[in-house]
Amino acid sequence: MILIVEDEPKLASLVTDYLQAAHFETEHIADGREALAAIRARKPELVLLDLMLPGRDGLEICRELRTFSDVPVIMLTARVEEIDRLIGLEMGADDYICKPFSPREMVARVKAILRRARAKSSGLPAQSLLEIRPEHHSAKLDGQVLSLTPVEFRLLQALAAAEGNILSREHLLNHLYADHRVVTDRTVDSHIKNLRRKFDAVMPGHDLIRSIYGVGYKLELN
Missing domain, CATH: 3.40.50.2300 (Response regulator)
Known part of the structure; x- marks a missing residue:
């Protein structure tokens, strides 16, 4: 109840x-x-x-x-x-x-x-909805393959590594581009939006990436 x-x-x-x-x-x-x-x-x-x-x-x-x-x-x-x-x-x-x-x-x-x-x-571990295989540069959500760009994949890796914890935009920016180009906070927001769209295509109505007002984002799978 x-x-x-x-x-x-x-x-x-x-x-x-x-x-x-x-x-x-x-x-x-x-x-x-x-x-x-x-x-x-x-x-x-x-x-x-x-x-x-x-x-x-x-x-x-x-x-x-x-x-x-x-x-x-x-x-x-x-x-x-x-x-x-x-x-x-x-x-x-x-x-x-x-x-x-x-x-x-x-x-x-x-x-x-x-x-x-x-x-x-x-006493059992909660079943993870997300499977990331860095060696194959691939990810699955609820058993379905996610079609991710290299930047989206790195962003997802960063979020998944700190699952349940809040990550600032600055922290996430440091994981986006291998050449450390100068980008703005809005870049993170744009890629988060794309990740959410791809998540929603697999699991409609489940807000797995949460915005924390004034701080950043966190991934919540369970």
């Missing part, structure tokens, strides 16, 4: 509809003061937790939640500043989704985090 803690009725209804269409059982509460009791009683597989709630805010809830449970938490927020993201993650959140967001992306994030959590609890 996925517990949705969100005080905006229309958004809560939309999230509920999409999760139920993806065959998840859901429960919704709108008051932050009821969140911890509901988590203790219902023991959800995952919590979608709004940052700004009546009664008690999401960061405070997440901080106390981590004293008794390791249930995955995705925070929903309209705050896009990086400091809010970092504070939330330090409080124990597993991921962030900034409003307004695509319901399809939200479902994809939920599935990815649940895959990771289930693999961890079973």
Whole structure:
């Protein structure tokens, strides 16, 4: 069961509809003061937790939640500043989704985090979606060959080597061109856009390369 803690009725209804269409059982509460009791009683597989709630805010809830449970938490927020993201993650959140967001992306994030959590609890490694073979200069996503330019391949290698970690544009620029030509940050953005397009052709609706506002990019496969 996925517990949705969100005080905006229309958004809560939309999230509920999409999760139920993806065959998840859901429960919704709108008051932050009821969140911890509901988590203790219902023991959800995952919590979608709004940052700004009546009664008690999401960061405070997440901080106390981590004293008794390791249930995955995705925070929903309209705050896009990086400091809010970092504070939330330090409080124990597993991921962030900034409003307004695509319901399809939200479902994809939920599935990815649940895959990771289930693999961890079973003691088995999560199956990697990406296979890179540098000796053949080739890459596969979900078993399908990606047609990449040399620059896109080097960019993907850099992202994959630091999977789950944020890489700055400057860091990525250093991996793009063998002749170290002078290029701008926008060059990275352009190649990231192309990689995303090729990823989406294989796995529509899965945002595997995430933009971190004001910082850079990271690759998230699970």
